[in-house]
Amino acid sequence: MPTPIDQSTNRAIITVLGSDRSGIVAAVAGVLAADDVNILDISQTILQGIFTMTMLVDVEGAKVEFSELQSKLDELSHDLGVQITMQREEVFRYMYRL
Numbered sequence: 363m364p365t366p367i368d369q370s371t372n373r374a375i376i377t378v379l380g381s382d383r384s385g386i387v388a389a390v391a392g393v394l395a396a397d398d399v400n401i402l403d404i405s406q407t408i409l410q411g412i413f414t415m416t417m418l419v420d421v422e423g424a425k426v427e428f429s430e431l432q433s434k435l436d437e438l439s440h441d442l443g444v445q446i447t448m449q450r451e452e453v454f455r456y457m458y459r460l
Contacts, residue, residue, distance in 0.1 A: 374421050374450050375449050376415075377414075377445075377447050389438060390417070399419050400419060
């Protein structure tokens with residue numbers, strides 16, 4: 363079901379991929395919470411030691427600009443040794459449309 367454009371412009375998809383270790387979810391959630399980004403939905407799994415997580419977040423009330431939040435997540439990805447990407451929901455949906 364398509365998401366109304368006014369909602370999807372305030373939301374982003376965050377993906378995390380890397381070797382499993384404790385603290386990944388807490389670290390990502392901590393960065394988001396510190397800037398008032400609300401996690402709307404989250405899915406995670408571990409496949410033979412590989413951690414994967416996808417989050418749908420609401421960035422409307424964020425204290426920082428989208429690009430600054432991306433920079434913070436990039437820095438965290440280096441600290442944790444995982445790959446973290448964040449895309450606006452409408453871009454994600456356009457890229458992965460059927």
